[in-house]
Amino acid sequence: MSANVRKTSIRKRLVGLIMLICTVAILLACSAFFSYSWLNLRSRQVRDLSTHAALMASTCQVALAFDDAVDGSEALTSLQATPTTAYGLLMRPDGSSFAEYRRLGFALSPQARPDETGFRFDSDWLVVEKAILLNGEKIGSVFLQSDLSELTAFYQQSAITIFIIIVAVLLIIYVLTLRLQGVISTPIAQLAQTASQISGAKDYSTRAQKHANDEIGELTDAFNDMLEQIEKRDQALRQGAELLRATFESTGDGLLVIDATGKIAEYNDNFVKMWQISEDVLATGDINKMIASVSREVLDPGGFKQKIEQLTQSDSESIDEITLKGDRVFERVSCPLIMDGRATGRVSSFRDVSESKKAAHELNSLRSLLSNVIDSMPSIIASIDTEHRVLLWNREAAILTGVSPEQAKGRKLPSLLPQMSQQLERLQEAIAQRNPQFKRALPVESDDQNRFWDLTIYPLVSNGVEGAVVRMDDVTERVRIEEMMIQSEKMLSVGGLAAGMAHELNNPLAGILQNVQVLRNRLLGDLRANQAAANACGIDLTAIADYAAKRDLPQTIDTILSSGKRAVRIIENMLNFSQKSDDHFAAHDLAKLLDDTLELAANDYDMKKKYDFRKIEIARHYQADTPKVMCESVKIQQVFLNLLKNGAQAMTANNAPRRARPRFDLRVSADQELVQVEVEDNGVGMDVDCAKRVFEPFFTTKEVGVGTGLGLSISYFIITENHGGTITVETQPGKGARFIVRLPQRRQLREVAS
Amino acid sequence: MGSTTESDLAPGLKLPAKTVFVCCWFLAMMAIARPALPNSASIASAQEYRIKAAFLYKFLLFTEIPPAAPANQEDTIALCVIGSDPPPEAFAEIVGKPIRGKSLRIRYLDTDSPAESLANCHILFFAKVHEQSFHRLLSRLGENPVVSVGEISGFLESGGLINFLRQGKRITFEINRQAAAKSGVKFRSSLLRVAHRVIEGQGS
Numbered sequence: 001m002s003a004n005v006r007k008t009s010i011r012k013r014l015v016g017l018i019m020l021i022c023t024v025a026i027l028l029a030c031s032a033f034f035s036y037s038w039l040n041l042r043s044r045q046v047r048d049l050s051t052h053a054a055l056m057a058s059t060c061q062v063a064l065a066f067d068d069a070v071d072g073s074e075a076l077t078s079l080q081a082t083p084t085t086a087y088g089l090l091m092r093p094d095g096s097s098f099a100e101y102r103r104l105g106f107a108l109s110p111q112a113r114p115d116e117t118g119f120r121f122d123s124d125w126l127v128v129e130k131a132i133l134l135n136g137e138k139i140g141s142v143f144l145q146s147d148l149s150e151l152t153a154f155y156q157q158s159a160i161t162i163f164i165i166i167v168a169v170l171l172i173i174y175v176l177t178l179r180l181q182g183v184i185s186t187p188i189a190q191l192a193q194t195a196s197q198i199s200g201a202k203d204y205s206t207r208a209q210k211h212a213n214d215e216i217g218e219l220t221d222a223f224n225d226m227l228e229q230i231e232k233r234d235q236a237l238r239q240g241a242e243l244l245r246a247t248f249e250s251t252g253d254g255l256l257v258i259d260a261t262g263k264i265a266e267y268n269d270n271f272v273k274m275w276q277i278s279e280d281v282l283a284t285g286d287i288n289k290m291i292a293s294v295s296r297e298v299l300d301p302g303g304f305k306q307k308i309e310q311l312t313q314s315d316s317e318s319i320d321e322i323t324l325k326g327d328r329v330f331e332r333v334s335c336p337l338i339m340d341g342r343a344t345g346r347v348s349s350f351r352d353v354s355e356s357k358k359a360a361h362e363l364n365s366l367r368s369l370l371s372n373v374i375d376s377m378p379s380i381i382a383s384i385d386t387e388h389r390v391l392l393w394n395r396e397a398a399i400l401t402g403v404s405p406e407q408a409k410g411r412k413l414p415s416l417l418p419q420m421s422q423q424l425e426r427l428q429e430a431i432a433q434r435n436p437q438f439k440r441a442l443p444v445e446s447d448d449q450n451r452f453w454d455l456t457i458y459p460l461v462s463n464g465v466e467g468a469v470v471r472m473d474d475v476t477e478r479v480r481i482e483e484m485m486i487q488s489e490k491m492l493s494v495g496g497l498a499a500g501m502a503h504e505l506n507n508p509l510a511g512i513l514q515n516v517q518v519l520r521n522r523l524l525g526d527l528r529a530n531q532a533a534a535n536a537c538g539i540d541l542t543a544i545a546d547y548a549a550k551r552d553l554p555q556t557i558d559t560i561l562s563s564g565k566r567a568v569r570i571i572e573n574m575l576n577f578s579q580k581s582d583d584h585f586a587a588h589d590l591a592k593l594l595d596d597t598l599e600l601a602a603n604d605y606d607m608k609k610k611y612d613f614r615k616i617e618i619a620r621h622y623q624a625d626t627p628k629v630m631c632e633s634v635k636i637q638q639v640f641l642n643l644l645k646n647g648a649q650a651m652t653a654n655n656a657p658r659r660a661r662p663r664f665d666l667r668v669s670a671d672q673e674l675v676q677v678e679v680e681d682n683g684v685g686m687d688v689d690c691a692k693r694v695f696e697p698f699f700t701t702k703e704v705g706v707g708t709g710l711g712l713s714i715s716y717f718i719i720t721e722n723h724g725g726t727i728t729v730e731t732q733p734g735k736g737a738r739f740i741v742r743l744p745q746r747r748q749l750r751e752v753a754s
Numbered sequence: 755m756g757s758t759t760e761s762d763l764a765p766g767l768k769l770p771a772k773t774v775f776v777c778c779w780f781l782a783m784m785a786i787a788r789p790a791l792p793n794s795a796s797i798a799s800a801q802e803y804r805i806k807a808a809f810l811y812k813f814l815l816f817t818e819i820p821p822a823a824p825a826n827q828e829d830t831i832a833l834c835v836i837g838s839d840p841p842p843e844a845f846a847e848i849v850g851k852p853i854r855g856k857s858l859r860i861r862y863l864d865t866d867s868p869a870e871s872l873a874n875c876h877i878l879f880f881a882k883v884h885e886q887s888f889h890r891l892l893s894r895l896g897e898n899p900v901v902s903v904g905e906i907s908g909f910l911e912s913g914g915l916i917n918f919l920r921q922g923k924r925i926t927f928e929i930n931r932q933a934a935a936k937s938g939v940k941f942r943s944s945l946l947r948v949a950h951r952v953i954e955g956q957g958s
Contacts, residue, residue, distance in 0.1 A: 059944075062944035
C-alpha cells in the first residue's frame with residue numbers, strides 16, 4: 001500500500017517536474033522569441049515610418065525651398081498608400097505648419113514632438129519627425145504619426161500562437177514523459193517495493209533486481225550490500241538475543257527487569273518459580289499487582305513494599321535480603337539498568353540463599369565454637385601466614401599482650417610478641433621444612449624477672465594456607481619447681497658429702513687436738529713428769545718457760561687449739577646435715593618456740609655485741625590456737641635463731657635503708673596440714689641470684705671469717721630433711737626479706753614420703 | 755547674418771570678446787535700423803530682392819552647370835548681378851554660402867560688360883534691366899553655360915532660362931528648358947515641378 005503511494009508519487013513527481021521544466025523552458029523561449037519579434041517589429045515600424053518621413057522630406061524639399069505649399073500638400077497625399085499613417089505634417093523651421101495630411105476620419109490630437117532620436121512611442125501612436133535639409137541647412141521638417149494596429153495585431157497573433165505551441169508541446173511532452181519516465185522510475189519503484197516487502201516481511205534474504213549500470217544500479221547494489229549486512233547483523237543480533245535470553249533463563253537467579261515507567265519489562269522462569277507468581281498477574285505487567293501477590297509470601301510485607309519504593313527511586317546498586325515465610329531467605333541484588341549512559345529502569349536479581357544462610361549459620365556456630373575452644377586454652381595461640389602476619393589471635397594472647405584480636409590481625413607476629421623476635425629462624429624453618437618446632441622453657445626477660453615459655457610451632461599446610469600455628473605456654477612456675485627439686489637434690493648430695501667428709505675429718509682432727517693438748521701440757525704444764533724429764537736432762541724448766549714465752553709458743557699452741565675447736569664445730573655442724581635422729585621429737589608450740597628464741601637472742605652475749613635487739617621493733621602476728629607441731633625443739637630454735645640473726649644483720653648492715661626503724665614482722669599461721677612461720681625483716685634484701693643460692697652450704701655474703709656460710713644451709717637441712725617441711729625466701733633488693741618455714745603437723749607424712 | 759559677418763571679417767583672427775560683442779551689437783542695430791530709413795516702396799523692394807536672392811541661391815542647388823571656363827575661379831561660384839535696382843544688402847545672406855564645395859560670390863556687372871565677363875558667371879541676374887539691354891546681353895552671352903535669370907515677362911522668350919513671376923504675395927518662377935538644353939545647363943526635375951511654367955525643349 002505504502003509502496004503504491006510512493007510509486008505513484010515518484011511517477012507523478014517525475015512527470016510533474018519534467019512538465020514544469022518544459023513549461024518554463026517553452027515560456028522562456030516563447031517570451032524571448034516574442035520579445036525579439038516585438039522589438040524587431042517596433043524597430044521595423046520606426047524604420048518604415050522614418051523611411052516614409054525621409055522620402056517625404058526629400059519629396060517636399062523643393063516645395064519648402066520654394067515655398068510651394070500646394071506642391072507640399074500633393075506630396076503628402078502619397079501617405080494614403082500606407083493606411084497606418086494617420087497624420088502627416090510639413091513644418092517650417094519655426095514650427096509653423098506648411099502643409100498637412102490627415103487620414104480619413106482621423107481626429108487630430110496634439111502629440112508631443114519626438115526628441116533627437118527622431119521617433120517616439122506612446123500608448124497608441126508612433127510619431128516620427130525628420131528634418132528637411134537643403135545644402136546642409138534645415139529648411140523645415142516632416143512629422144508623421146502612425147497608429148499601432150500592426151503591433152496590436154502582432155500581440156494577438158503571438159498570444160494565440162504561443163498558447164497553441166505550449167499546449168501542443170506540453171501534450172507531446174506529457175505523453176512522452178508518461179512513456180519514458182519508466183526508465184527512471186520503474187527501477188526506483190521496484191527498489192521501493194522490495195524495500196517495503198522487506199520491511200513488511202522482515203525477510204532480509206530478498207534482493208533487489210538490478211536494471212542498468214547507472215546510478216540506480218549502484219543504488220541497487222548498495223541496497224543489496226546493505227541488505228546483506230543487515231541480514232548478517234540481524235542474524236548476529238538474533239543469535240545474540242537468543243544467547244542473552246538463554247543466559248537470562250539459564251541463570252540460577254530469578255531476574256526481573258522493570259522499565260522507567262515502573263512496568264514489568266522482562267522476567268525469567270526462575271523468577272516466576274521462586275515467587276510462585278501466576279502468569280495472569282505477570283501478563284498485566286503491573287508491578288503493583290505483582291507486589292501485592294508477592295508480599296503474601298514475605299514475612300514483613302510493610303518493610304518489603306517500603307524497600308521496593310526506595311529502590312525504584314534510587315539510582316544506586318543495592319543488596320539486601322528478604323525473609324520469607326517458611327525460613328526461606330532471598331538475596332536481592334537491585335541495579336539500575338543503564339542504557340546509553342542513562343538509567344532506564346532497574347534489574348532485580350533474586351537468589352534463594354536459604355541453604356547457604358543455614359550453612360553460614362552452622363559455619364558461624366562452628367567457628368565460634370572453635371574460637372571459644374581456642375580462646376579458652378590457657379596457652380597463647382596465634383596463627384600466622386608465611387609473612388608472619390597474624391591470622392588468628394586467641395584471648396590468652398590478647399590478655400598477655402594487651403592487643404585485641406581485631407588489632408592483632410594482619411600485624412607481624414614479632415611486633416606483637418617480642419619473645420618471638422629471637423625465634424624467627426625457627427618460624428622460618430617450621431614453615432619452610434614443614435617440621436614442627438619445639439622449644440622448652442625458653443627464658444624470656446620481662447620486666448625484672450625471668451619467665452619461661454614453652455614454644456611450639458606447627459607448620460600449617462591445610463586449605464592451601466601456608467603458615468604456622470604458634471603456641472606458647474608460660475611454664476615459669478613449673479621451671480621454678482623443677483629448679484627447686486634440683487636444688488634440694490643438690491643439697492642432699494652436698495649434705496651427704498659434707499657429712500661423710502666431716503666424719504672422716506673428725507678422727508684426724510681429734511688426734512690433732514688431743515696431741516696439741518698433750519704437747520701444751522708437756523711443754524708448759526706444771527707436771528711432775530715434766531720436772532723429772534727436765535732434771536734428768538739437766539734443763540731448767542723455768543728457762544724453757546721463758547724461752548717459750550719469748551717465742552710466743554703458748555699463743556701459737558692456743559691458736560692451734562682454738563682453730564682446731566672451730567674446725568670441730570664446723571664438722572659437728574656438718575654432721576648435723578645427715579643426722580636423722582628421731583629421739584627428741586615432741587609436740588611443740590611454734591609460736592612459743594619463736595618467742596623463746598627471740599628472748600635467747602636478745603640475751604645472748606655474742607649477739608648483744610653486734611646487734612642490739614632492743615632497738616629492733618618486733619611485730620607479732622600470731623594466729624590464735626595454732627596446732628602444735630611434732631619437732632625437735634632445739635633444732636627448730638636453732639633455725640629460728642639463724643633467721644633472726646641474719647635478719648638483724650641485714651637490717652643493721654651499712655647499706656641498710658635508713659628511713660625506717662629496723663623491724664621484724666613475725667607471723668604464725670596454720671591450715672589443715674601445715675603450720676607456717678614467717679620471719680620478715682625490712683633490711684637490705686637480696687637479688688635473685690643470692691636468693692637462689694642462699695641455702696647452699698658455704699654461700700655467704702659476709703666477709704671472710706665472719707660467717708661460716710653454713711647457718712642457712714643447716715637450717716634448710718633441719719627443716720627439709722629432719723622435719724619434712726619447706727623453707728623458702730621471698731625477697732627483693734632493698735625491700736627486706738621474708739623467710740617462710742612450713743612444717744607439717746604430723747610428722748609421719750614426711751616419714752611416709754621419705 | 756552676424757556669424758557670416760564675423761567669419762568674413764576675420765577668419766582665424768582672434769578678437770577680444772568685448773570687441774566681438776560690440777561689433778555684433780552694431781551690426782544688429784544696423785540690420786534693424788537700416789530698413790526703417792527708406793520709404794515703403796523701397797522696403798517692399800528690399801524684401802522682395804531678399805527672397806529673390808534666396809531663390810537664386812536655391813536655383814544653383816537644383817541646377818547642374820557645366821564647368822566654367824576660367825580656371826582661376828574654380829573655387830567660387832559666381833553670381834553676377836546686372837542692374838542697379840537691387841540693394842547690395844539683399845544678397846548679403848547668401849554671400850559665401852557653399853555650393854558643391856565652392857563658395858558663392860557676388861559680382862556686379864553693368865550692361866556694357868564684355869562677353870568674357872558674362873561667360874565667367876555661373877548665374878546671371880538681370881535686375882530690372884531694360885528689354886533692349888537684356889536682349890543684347892543674352893545674345894552676347896550666346897550658348898555659354900550660364901543660368902540667366904530675369905524678372906520681366908517675356909524674358910524666357912528672349913532666351914532667358916529662368917524668370918521670376920509675382921502671383922499675389924508669392925514669388926514664383928518659370929523655366930525655359932529649351933534654352934537650358936542649348937547652353938548645357940540641366941535643371942533638376944523637382945525644380946521643374948515647383949516651377950510655375952516650364953517651356954519644354956524639343957526632344958527632351
